[in-house]
Amino acid sequence: MGANDLVIRIGGESGDGYVSTGDILGRIAASSGYDVYTFRTFPAEILGGHVMFQLRIDVEKVTSRGDMLDVLVATNQEGYEKHHKDLHETGLIVYDSNSAEIPAENTREKLGIPVVDIARKLKYPRGKNAVLLGAVVQLIGLEVEEAETMIMRRWGRKSAAIGEQNIAAMRAGMAYAAENWPTERQFRLEKPHDTESERLVIDGNQAISMGALAAGCRFYAGYPITPASSVMEFMAKELPKFGGVMIQAEDEIAAINMVVGGSFAGKRSMTATSGPGVALMSETLGMASMAEIPLVLVDVQRVGPSTGMPTKTDQGDLNLAIYGMAGEGPKVVLAADNVEDCFYVMSAAFNAAERFQLPVLVLSDQDLSNRIQTVPLFDMSRMQQIPRVLPEIKEGEKYLRYTVTENGISPMSIPGMPGGNYTAESLEHKPMGAPSHEPDNRITQMNKRFRKMETVAKEMADWNLFKYHGERKPNIAILGWGTSEGAVTEAVSRCQAKGISVGAFYTNLLLPLPVDVIAEFVKDAKVVFVPELNYTGQYANWLRSQMGLESVGYYRYDGLPFTAGEIEAEIEKLAAS
Amino acid sequence: MGANDLVIRIGGESGDGYVSTGDILGRIAASSGYDVYTFRTFPAEILGGHVMFQLRIDVEKVTSRGDMLDVLVATNQEGYEKHHKDLHETGLIVYDSNSAEIPAENTREKLGIPVVDIARKLKYPRGKNAVLLGAVVQLIGLEVEEAETMIMRRWGRKSAAIGEQNIAAMRAGMAYAAENWPTERQFRLEKPHDTESERLVIDGNQAISMGALAAGCRFYAGYPITPASSVMEFMAKELPKFGGVMIQAEDEIAAINMVVGGSFAGKRSMTATSGPGVALMSETLGMASMAEIPLVLVDVQRVGPSTGMPTKTDQGDLNLAIYGMAGEGPKVVLAADNVEDCFYVMSAAFNAAERFQLPVLVLSDQDLSNRIQTVPLFDMSRMQQIPRVLPEIKEGEKYLRYTVTENGISPMSIPGMPGGNYTAESLEHKPMGAPSHEPDNRITQMNKRFRKMETVAKEMADWNLFKYHGERKPNIAILGWGTSEGAVTEAVSRCQAKGISVGAFYTNLLLPLPVDVIAEFVKDAKVVFVPELNYTGQYANWLRSQMGLESVGYYRYDGLPFTAGEIEAEIEKLAAS
Amino acid sequence: MAEQAKLTPNDYKSGVKPIWCPGCGDYAVFNGVLTALSTLQIPFHQISIGSGIGCSGRFPAFVKSFGFHGVHGRALPLSTGMKMANPDLTVLTVGGDGDAFSIGGGHIAHAARRNVDVTYIVMDNEIYGLTKGQPSPTSPLGLVRKASPYGTVEQPLNPLPMVLATNASFVARGFSSRPKDLAALIQKGIEHKGFSFIQVMSPCVSFHNTYKHFRSVTKPLPEDHDSSDMNSAMKYALDQETVWLGIFFERQAPSYDELQRGVQEKVHKEGYDVETLVRGFLR
Amino acid sequence: MAEQAKLTPNDYKSGVKPIWCPGCGDYAVFNGVLTALSTLQIPFHQISIGSGIGCSGRFPAFVKSFGFHGVHGRALPLSTGMKMANPDLTVLTVGGDGDAFSIGGGHIAHAARRNVDVTYIVMDNEIYGLTKGQPSPTSPLGLVRKASPYGTVEQPLNPLPMVLATNASFVARGFSSRPKDLAALIQKGIEHKGFSFIQVMSPCVSFHNTYKHFRSVTKPLPEDHDSSDMNSAMKYALDQETVWLGIFFERQAPSYDELQRGVQEKVHKEGYDVETLVRGFLR
C-alpha cells in the first residue's frame, strides 16, 4: 500500500524529547523531498505535562495539519487515551509496549514496541526516542541514510558519540518494526514528486524574522511574550551581523517607543508582540500615526482576552489592529496567510510603513509562528525596498515637515540631515511642525493624513497581496484571512473535485480593505462564506462595515486551527442548501 | 424689542478674568429663572492667550450653544477681530473702547464702553470685568439684585470689601450703558417661563461625579488628563465624605488596575480619563472582561489621535471603546447625551457593571465636560442600585466562581466572605477559577461569558436609555449619539416647524447596540442621517456592521461641537433631495 | 460555632497543584507563606493575594485565600486597590523579577510612598521563567540566552538600594534555600503595618540555576546592623560581594489606609448625603 | 564651504516662541541648554531632543535641532531608540517630574543600566503644570490642590537616591535660579559618554512657586565631595535638610551604543547577507 499523504502524531510526556523526535522525523522527510507541515500543543505545566506533536508528510504541497491520523505514536498511556479518537479507522497505533497498554476494545491496527527494553539492551536508556523514530522510519519507508544524516546533525551536534548511539538505537527500532510488521501492511509513502528544487524547512516566526531582515529592518526593540518571543530571539542573533541593533526593552510601551525613536532617526524599525502587548502599545501607535512615523508591528496572535491561552492560536486581534486607537489616524493592517507569506509580507509591511509614513500592523498567530513547513527558497528579487520620501532641503528656506501634499505624503528628513531639523509632534500641528489648535489647520492636516489612505489603496493594489484559490467566479465564495488559508485551500480543492463551484480569496491587505477586488470576486456568488478563528466573526463584521457585505460565518474559538475536513464539511453543507 | 433667546460671547485675553465674568453672567441669568448653556475655548498658551466664553440664555430650555451671536463683548482688539464674523447682522458689539477700536467697515450696532477709565475713576482698576458685566446686565435686562447676589457669592467669597467694590463697578457699567444706549434698542430678554422649579447649574463632569456618587461609587483611582481631571478632583473632595477613597495613581495603567482591585474587593469602583488613557488601559480592560470584574471607565473624549488637541471636543473614541481589546470578551459601552444625562447614565453604568460583572465604558467629551447648563434637580428615585449577584456559600461545598449559568452571570463572592475564597483569573479558567487550556472548557466559558451580552441586551432594554426627538416615524431619521443631542434636537424642532418630517433617536447604550429598536425607528425612513464629531463616521460604521444600515453622514472634526444651524441646514438639504 | 482548631500550614493549601518545575525556588516561598499565615492564624477569607504574570505569578491559585492573577506587571496597583477598598484584608502581592522590576518597575516607588499596607514578595530568579529563559533586569552581566546570544551587555539592577531609596517602610531579602528565615521574614512583613518589600532569591532550576551561587554569596545581616538606620541599610544593600539576608530597613509610619481613614474622619459630616451635595449646585 | 561662524546660544533658538508662563523655571533650563550647545558647538542637525507631555515637554520645538514631542512618560525609550539607531546624534531627553517619576518612572532604571548615551534633564517643579496643578510624586507632604483638597498624604519621592541606586553613570542636580551652574551641568552631562541624569529644581510660578524655598535650602555640593564615591553621593542625596546642587556621582563606563557596536564587531562576518542566512535553512 502506498500513500500520498500521511498524518503522524506523537503523544507523550513533555521533556521526554518526543517533540524533537517529531521534529527530526519531519526533517528526514523534508530532506528526502517530501513536503512537511507540523502542529503541536504545549503543556499547562512549566516543565513536563502532556504534549503532542503532529507531522503531516505529503508527496507534494501540504497546506494544513490534516484531519484524521494515519499513525499515532503513543509513548505512554496518556498518549493513547488522549489521541486514539483522532485515528482513522484504518490507522495504526505504534506504542511503547513497556509504558502503555492498548485496551481490548481498540479496533485499530497496532504495533507495540518494547522501547525501554530495546534501549536498555543497547545500554543506552536515553535512546528510547531514537528507537521509536527508527520504527516509524521503517513503517513509512523513509531512507535510512537521510535519517542517519539528520540524527547526526541534531543529536550528534554536541558529541559524535551520542549521535552514533542514537543511530544504533534508530536501527534497532527499524529492525524491530521490520521483523514485527508485515511489509504489505506498511504505511509506505509514494516517492516524493520533487526532490530537486531548493526548499526551506522553517516556521512562521523564522520567516517573519528573515523577511524583516531582507526588507531592510535594522532596528528591533521588543519584550518577550509567547508566541512572539522567537522573533526577538532571532533578531538578537542576526541583527548585529547586519550592523543592526536589537534591544530587549523593559516592557512593550518602551519597546514601541524605542521603535518610534529608531525609525525617526532613520532606521527601518520594528517590534513583535502578541495581543496584550498590542493593547499596551496602542497609545503610541496613535502617536506614530499622528507624527507620521513609519514602523512595523507584528502581532503573533494568541487566545485572549487578556492572558487567555498563551500557547493556543486565535484570530481575535483583527478588531484591535484596525480600531485600537484613540481618535483617528491612518494605519495599515496586513495579515500573513502561511509560513512562506510571513517572509514576503514583511517586505510589504516595511515598504508601506516607509512609503506612507505610518504604523503598519502585521497579523500572524500562534499556529503560524510555530508550525514548521517546507517552503520554496525565497525569491530575493521580490524584496525590493521602496524608500522614504526625503526632502530637498533648500538653503534659506525653512523645511516644512508636514507639508500639505496631494497624495498626503510629506517628505521626511532624517536626523543628521543639515537643514532638515524639525520636531515630530504628537499634538495637532502646522506644516512646519509647531502645535496648533486652529480648526482650519486641523481640517487641513486631517485631510492630508487621511489622503495617505487613498494613496495606500491605490499603490498597494499592485503589490501582489491578493490570492485566489479555486474558481474565480464561484457559487460559494470564501473570504478568509491569515492562518486559515492552508486548510481552506485544501478544502476548496477537495470540494472542487466533488464538482462544487467554490473559490477562496485571501488578501494580505486588511486595512484599507480592497473593497473593489472583493466585490468583483463575490459578484456572482450565491453565498459568501467567512471562516475565522474567533468568536464574533471580526472579518465578517469588517466586511459588512466596509462594503455592506453579508456572509455566512464559521467560527472556531477553542484555540485550535481549522482542519481542512471541517471547512470541507461546511462548504458541502452550503452547497447542499 | 424682547427676545426669547440670546447668544452672548466674550472674547479676550485669558487670565484677565473674562471667563469667570461670563460664568457669573450665566449664573445671574440662571438664578433669574433663565435656562443657560455655556461654551468656551482654551488658549494654546499655558497662561494667557486668547480665549472666548459663550453664553446662551433662553426663556425656556436651551440645548445647544447657538448659531450666530446676538451680543459680542470684545475686551480687546483680538476679541473683535476673531469673532465679529460670527455676529448676526442685527447683533450688537459691546467693547472696551479703551482697548479696542471698531473699524469703519463694521456694519453692526456697537457700544463702546471706556472700561478702563470707568474702573480707574472708581479707584479699582481690577473692576474692569465688573464694569463690562454691568453693561451687559443692563443691555439684556437682567435683575440687578440677582447680579449683586451672584457677585457677592463669587467675587466676595474671600472678602466682602472686594465684593462691594465689584458691585460698585457693575453699577457703573450699568449706568454707562443705560445712558449711552437707547432703551428701545436694548437686547432685552422676555421674562423667563419657569422661575419656580428647582434647577442646577452644573457642567458635565460635575454631573458625572455626582452621578457616580449617587450610584454608590466608593472607590476611584485616576490620573490627571484634560478634560477628565475635574472628575478626579471632584471625587477627591467628595469621596472621603462618603467614607470612600480617591487615589491619584502614578499612571492610567495603575489607575485601572487599582479600580479592578477595588471592585474585586467589593466596592463600586471607577476611573475617568481621555483617549490616550483609555488606550493605555485597554490591556487591563480585557483582563476585567476575562476575570469578570465590574468597573466603570469614563472616557471624556478630546481630539486625537495621540495628544491631538486636548482642549477641543471630538467623538473619536467610539471605535476604541467598542473594539479596543486584545481578543474578545463582553463589555458595555454607554454614551451621555447631555449634562443631565451625565448624571443618570452613571447609574446605568454602575448597575450594568455590577449586574453583569464586566467593564462598562461611558463616553462623554470635552464639550459636555466643560459646558455649564441649567438642568432640573436630579431625581434620586431614578438611581436605584442593582446589586452584584452574591453566592450562597454552602459548608463543605467548593464555591465555583465561574459557574456556568444560563444567563452567563456567575455569583461573585467578595473578599471577606467566609468560604468564598477563589482566584480571579486572567488566563482562561475552569468554573472554580483554576487555569485551563482545554478546548472544551474554553468553549464553555466563552459561551458563558458571551451569554451575558444577551442578558445585557434583554435587561437593559428596560433601563430607560432611549430618547426620541421629533417624529417617531420620520422620513428623515437621525441616528446620533452623545454630545450632539442638543444641537440635533434643536435642529429637529426647527425643521419640524418648517414642515419637514424628521425625528432623531438617541441611545445611551451603544454596545450592545439596540438593533431592534433602531430598526423599528428607521423602518419607514427615506433616509437615515448620522451626524458625528469625527472623521470616519464611527457610529455609521458601527450601525452598518451591526445591522447593515446604510446612512448619510455629516462629519465635523475641527474640534468644535455642532451648531443647531448646521444640522438644520443638512436636514433641509436632505428634505430637498 | 464550634471552637476553631488551629490552622496548619497545610490547611492553607488550596488543593490546586503548583505547576512549578521540581526544585523551583518558588516552592520555598510558597511554604514560607503557608507557614507565616498559619503562624498568624489569618482566616482564609481575610487574605487576598494579588499577582502578575510569570511562573511566580501563578502563586495565588495555590493558596486557600482570595487571589487575583492579573496582568503582567500590575500586581501592586491591583493589590493597592484591594487593600484600599477593603482595609480589613491581609493583602500579599507576589511576582517575579520581570513583573516587578521590568514591566512593573514604575509601581514600586508609588506603593512605597503611599505606604500601602501590602507585603510584596518578589521571587527573583534573575530570569524570565515562564517565557523560557530570557534575561531579566537582574540577570548577571554576560548571561547567554537565546535573547542574548552574545551575552547581555546591560548591567543588572540591584533592587534593594532602589527600594530603600524610595524610603519604603520595610525592606528585606530572603533566599529559598533558607526556608525558616524566609518564613520568618514573610511573617514580619505581614505584621508590619505599611508597605513591606521582600526580595527572595528564588532560583529557576530550568533556565538559570543559581542555588550554588547564592549559597556561596549570601549571609545573614550582621547582628549589629541597625534596621532603623537608612545609611547602614544602604551600605549593606550596595555591597557588591555579599548578598546579605534579613531585614535591611524598617520604620513605623501610618499606612495608606490609616491616612485615608484620617481624611475621612476629618471631613465627616453628620447627615451629609448625595442629595445635600447636589442641592449645593442649585441655581 | 565658507568658514563656519561660531554659533551663539541664540542661534540655537528655533524661532518658535516658548508658551511657558513668564517666570517659569523652564526658561532657565532652556537657556542652559542653548548655552551648553553653543559651548560645545554641536551642529543643529546632529542634535535630537526627545520629550514627553507637560509644560516642560514642549521644549524640543523651541530649539533649533531635531526633536520629538512624543507621548506622556516615554521620553527615555523614545530617545533610546533615536540614539541606538543613529549613534552619531547628540541626544537630549527632557520632561517634567510627572513625566519622569510618575507615568515614566519605570524607564529610568533601564536607561541607566543600559548606560544609553543620552542626557536626561528633568524639570522638577513638584507639580503637574500643564494639567493645572495636581500634585506630582515630588510634591511636598500636605500640599493642598484641587486633586488633594485635604492635603496630600503620600510622601514625596526623592529622585536622586533612586537614580543613584540604579548605578547611573552621571547624576547631578541643578536649580533654575543658578543658570550658570545649570548650563555647566548640562554641558558636562552632554559631554559625559553614557547616561546622564540631571534633576533641575525648576519652579512653576503658576501652580507651585518654590523659588524662595529652594533659594533657601539649596547649596552647592561641598568641595570635598568625591563624585566617584557612591556612598558619599548617596549620603548627600539622602540629606533631608539641604538640597545639594552639583554632580553627585560620575563614573566612566562604555555606553550602550559602544557596547552594541562591540557585539556587531564581534559577530561581523565578511560577505554574510540575508541570502546566506536563508540558505542555512534549506532542507
Ligand SMILES: Cc1ncc(C[n+]2csc(CCOP(=O)(O)OP(=O)(O)O)c2C)c(N)n1
Ligand atoms: C503585557 C505582557 N507582556 C508580556 C507577557 C509575557 N510574559 C509572561 S511572564 C513574563 C515574564 C516572566 O518573568 P518573571 O516576571 O521574572 O517571572 P518568572 O516566570 O521568572 O517567575 C513575560 C514577559 C505577558 N504575559 N504580558
Ligand SMILES: Cc1ncc(C[n+]2csc(CCOP(=O)(O)OP(=O)(O)O)c2C)c(N)n1
Ligand atoms: C497618557 C496621558 N496621560 C495623561 C496626560 C495628561 N498630562 C499631560 S502633561 C501631564 C503631567 C504634567 O506634569 P509634569 O510631567 O510634571 O510636567 P510639567 O507640566 O509640570 O512641566 C499629564 C498628566 C497625557 N497627556 N497623556
Ligand code: SF4
Ligand atoms: S521555569 Fe524556572 S521559575 Fe519557572 S517553575 Fe520552572 S524552575 Fe521555577
Ligand code: SF4
Ligand atoms: S504652568 Fe508652571 S510649569 Fe507650566 S509654564 Fe506655567 S509656570 Fe511653567
Ligand SMILES: [Mg+2]
Ligand atoms: Mg523571574
Ligand SMILES: [Mg+2]
Ligand atoms: Mg511638573
